[in-house]
Every structure is written in C-alpha cells, then in structure tokens.
Amino acid sequence: MGIEYTNRKRQTYYLHQGKTASGKPRCFFSRKCPVKPVAKIPPGFEVYENPDALVFLRQIELQVITDAELAIVRSALAKLAATRYWTTDRKGKYITIYTAEDLTDQRLGVLKSLAVPAGDSTRDFIETHLHYTPMFRLTLDDATRRVFLIERWCFRSSVNGWYGLGGGELKPLLRTYVPHLGDDSFFEMM
Secondary structure, X not given: OOOEXXXXXXXXXXXXXXXXXXXXXXXXXXXXXXXXXXXXXXXXXXXXXXXXOOEEEEEOOOOOXXXXXXXXXXXXXXXXXXXXXXXXXEEOOEEEEXXXXXXOHHHHHHHOOOOOOOOOOHHHHHXXXXXXXXXXXXXXXXXXXXXXXXXXXXXXXXXXXXXXXXXXXXXXXXXXXXXXXXXXXXXXXX
C-alpha cells in the first residue's frame, strides 16, 4: 500500500517516485494512482496542502513562527473575523491569512442546482470547493522580541501586492485588523 493523502476538496493524491533530468530520484504527489506505490515519505520531507488544496511533498522547514503564535492567529480569526471562511498558511517568517467569499443563503439557493453527492448538504459540498485569496500577511520582524509587521493585499491594478499597515505585538495587531476581514472596511485600510 502506498502513501495517499485526501485534501479538503476530498481529492485523493498518491505519492509517486520518478527521476529528475539528471537521473536523481524525486518524489511528488499526483491524482493518478501509481503503478509502483511509494510506501513511505522520504526522510526530511512532509506532506503539504496549500490553501488552494494542492498537495505537495516538501522538505521539512525549521519553523520560525511558533505553534503558539499560529494558534493565537487562528483563535483571533475565529472570534473576530466578519467571515467564517478563512485559512492560514505558515511558511518561514510569514503567516498568511486567506479568506473565501461568504456563502449567503441567496447564493446557496442559486447553487442548489449543482449535483451534490448523496449524504452532503449543499453548504458542505460548496465549502470543500471554495477558492481562497490572500488578505493579510504577518511577518516576524524581530525574533527576539516577537514583533510582527502586518500587510494587507492591495487589489488595485496599479499596486497589486502587499501594502504595509503597521507593526507590533501579535495580539494587538490581530485585535486591530482581523475585524476587517469579510467587511468592506478592509478595502479602506491604507
């Protein structure tokens, strides 16, 4: 039996082994079932699912952002965000916060015509297929004092990129900025 991983969209990925152009072995995930299953994840690697539910095999990185800091961010999102559809991604010195468009009852009514698998509610089915967009990025600016910078994604065609908002300790930054997620006020922050 080989390594399998099912993502949030309920798609199963299988670990494959191939070769690079120079002939070195390489492992990767694919939705195709392999002819020769790979029985274990290579040492020093881990399964990674990105916010868009794509599955990768990546080298294990030293975590700069602590599990406790990530938990603080997720708790603030659960309590303060004006949207219930959010996710986070921790990579290096960054925590990126993503949101998806809210599913209002009106939108759910329009989408009821979808072929929803038996046993699923329309909302559950749709939630597994949401597309997430980056909204905030927290950057660890001072690892000793645990000071962060916060940026918002700017959607203006002339700017498109991260726009700095401020910096400081994690909890006060989250209390100030997270309530804007899912609200029109997000687009007024400059």
